[in-house]
Amino acid sequence: MGRVPGASDRIACRNSGWTFAEVFTKMQDFSAAGRAMTPRLFSDHPLLELQASEQSQVQHVRELCRTTIGPAAAEVAREDRFAWDTFRLLAREGVVATAFPAAYGGSDARQVLRVRIIEELGRVCSTAASMITGTDLSARAIVAGASPALKDALLPRLCRGEIQSAFALTEPSAGSDVRGLTSVAQRDGDAYILNGSKKFITRASTADWFTVVARLPAQGRFVGLLVPRDAAGLQVSPEVGKLGWYGVPIASLTFTDVRVAESHRLGEEGDGFxxxxxxxxxxxxxxxxxxxxxxxxxxxxxxxxxxxxxxxxxxxxxxxxxxxxxxxxxxxxxxxxxxxxxxxxxxxxxxxxxxxxxxxxxxxxxxxxxxxxxxxxxxxxxxxxxxxxxxxxxxxxxxxxxxxxxxxxxxxxxxxxxxxxxxxxxxxxxxxxxxxxxxx
Ligand SMILES: Cc1cc2nc3c(=O)[nH]c(=O)nc-3n(C[C@H](O)[C@H](O)[C@H](O)COP(=O)(O)OP(=O)(O)OC[C@H]3O[C@@H](n4cnc5c(N)ncnc54)[C@H](O)[C@@H]3O)c2cc1C
CATH class of the missing domain: 1.20.140.10 (Butyryl-CoA Dehydrogenase, subunit A, domain 3)
Incomplete structure (x- = not known):
């Protein structure tokens, strides 16, 4: 059931440019979107900017947080092991898919919706929230730069959570100053030979694919390469202990003469940065x-x-x-x-x-x-x-x-x-x- 419109709706109406009826309908849609709204200490006013279908998605995530993710959060964070149950839940419920285009099974969600979803997750469980921000970080370059064949092969599976990617930018000598990268991708015919090391890589222990940014020698430019976990010459270190963010472990990577096919380049040479x-x-x-x-x-x-x-x-x-x-x-x-x-x-x-x-x-x-x-x-x-x-x-x-x-x-x-x-x-x-x- 909806509620009777009041003064706050008139203000929303004035500020948004919507008619009063539209504001009222939005409130009704939001109430109808899931279980009746429980009042919250922090108001839901940002949700008024969303469409009814988007409000339903926030409501759905809120329900997941109330019933499952929130109550399990302490247990998830007890040990720094990848929280598969949380990840699979987020994939099954379409939350991971918000990061992917519709053409590959995703929901192509607007950022104004995604910030509300991530806020809900962060309110109870950093692990769950970081699985969504981590999906952006690790898959975005594939969405933006992979060949059509690689996108077809990987994106639907990443979107469903069947496989994982990791984003490998940081190095022992290049963190804040990323232009100081020393990993090198040397062209060799129809491939690149990759040498170097990466540090602090989230999902390194679970990822099937690595998005790696490396320097092109003598050009001062960078290239993005997609490296499979089983590539010869790629070594993944044991997980490294940390202060928090348990449930999403990190590790280091070493590349020794790793051969990466040109077809696995993301974008053009020089697009890495x-x-x-x-x-x-x-x-x-x-x-x-x-x-x-x-x-x-x-x-x-x-x-x-x-x-x-x-x-x-x-x-x-x-x-x-x-x-x-x-x-x-x-x-x-x-x-x-x-x-x-x-x-x-x-x-x-x-x-x-x-x-x-x-x-x-x-x-x-x-x-x-x-x-x-x-x-x-x-x-x-x-x-x-x-x-x-x-x-x-x-x-x-x-x-x-x-x-x-x-x-x-x-x-x-x-x-x-x-x-x-x-x-x-x-x-x-x-x-x-x-x-x-x-x-x-
Ligand atoms: C848990 C965890 C997960 C991570 N996951 C990933 C990942 O998946 N992929 C990846 O590539 N990287 C990842 N990182 C790396 C992360 O992005 C870097 O740690 C971060 O960018 C900072 O780099 P740094 O640690 O080398 O710090 P440094 O570059 O050594 O900087 C140290 C500190 O110096 C200060 N500082 C730096 N520059 C300036 C400046 N110009 N002016 C003033 N102060 C400055 C800042 O306070 C900074 O914290 C992860 C790190 C952690 C801890």
Whole structure:
């Protein structure tokens, strides 16, 4: 059953340009999309921007999180083994498919939908959320650059979760500064001979295919190659222990004279860097969504504790100092959600400044998540520090969002450089008189 439209619908109507009837129908569609909506601490207003069928998908993922992924999250994160059950569930339920084009069995989902789905997953389980951002990272270059024959052979199976790919960019001497890659792909007839090593590669222990970015010798350009797991000369190290993000292990790769057929090149020679940037762009938007989901979950947990716990004669949540902390967290999260929404819209439209907004969204959301999770853990006292309380896991998982897909400092550099570059040709501030400011 739907509800009676009210003042908030009139505001939505005014702001969106929809007729009142359209806004009301959207609300009805959303209510009808799944089980009756349970009120949430963080409002569902971003969902109003989605079509009814998209709202149903968010609702479906929310239900999966409530019934399966959320209750299983602690167990999934107990050991750093690939969480096959979670991955198969996400594949079976069509969540993995959101990353793939319809022509290959995917649902070609808009980013404005995907950020909502990833936010839902991140609210309960970083492993599940990272399986979706990791799918973008590892499969996007195949979608964008593989030959038609390779796409036909691989994409439907990747989409159904029957096989996996991994994205191998980072090297021991090239992380933030990816242009420092030293892996080399030397042309040899109708193939490339690949030598070098890669570090921190998610899914290295489970992937069937590796998207590898390497340098073309003497050209200063990069090439993307698709390397099968069983290629002669490819060695995968044992999994490497880490602080969090359990359920999606990492390992290193070594390539020794690995012969890769030219037909397995992604795009043209010289496209390697742009293919990597395209994959990273989608994954960055996903990281922001995951971080916001986790931050939302952390505030929900802290606010619940604030209601349950009595201190100094009243509930913890009735203390003004605690309310101010919660107010800061909730306000910042809503601001960050709004920024992410803009970044996702820009990506969907293909706006020229989409990458800068993705950097802003990722920087803001991931730094905010680390702060929110730290404060939420503080608010839950000793319980927050225990392993059987979810915030300990949230706390460990939050750190990687600030490092992976470009560390926060790298995004600051990208954004700051863009500000300085654009100001050179932007309108001069009307309060300034002519001439260099150094003459004031
Ligand atoms: C769990 C995990 C999974 C990963 N999965 C993958 C994967 O699947 N595929 C892949 O290719 N890579 C992957 N990575 C690698 C990841 O993308 C890199 O760790 C990240 O890009 C940072 O590179 P780095 O670790 O070499 O840090 P470095 O480049 O050594 O930088 C260290 C720190 O220096 C600071 N810094 C760097 N540059 C600047 C600057 N210009 N100004 C100011 N400060 C700066 C930042 O704080 C940064 O964190 C993964 C990493 C981890 C930990």
């Amino acid at each position: 742009s293919l990597a940037q395209d994959a990273l762009l989608r994954a960055r938007i996903g990281h922001a969504a995951m971080a916001l989901g986790r931050a939302i979950g952390a505030v929900e947990i802290a606010a619940t504790y604030g209601g349950d716990r009595q201190v100094f004669g009243k509930s913890l949540g009735e203390h003004q100092g605690v309310q101010w902390m919660l107010a800061d967290m909730a306000t910042q999260i809503e601001a960050s959600r709004a920024l992410l929404q803009v970044a996702a819209q820009k990506y969907d439209r293909g706006d020229a400044d989409g990458a800068t907004f993705a950097s802003m969204a990722k920087l803001h959301a991931t730094d905010l998540c680390m702060k929110v999770v730290t404060d939420a853990l503080q608010l839950t006292g000793g319980r927050g520090y225990l392993q059987d309380f979810p915030l300990e896991r949230f706390f460990r998982d939050a750190k990687l969002n600030q490092i992976g897909e470009g560390a926060s400092e790298v995004h600051k550099t990208v954004i700051g450089r863009d500000v300085v570059r654009r100001m050179a040709s932007a309108e001069r501030h009307p309060c300034l008189r002519e001439g260099p400011l150094t003459d004031y």
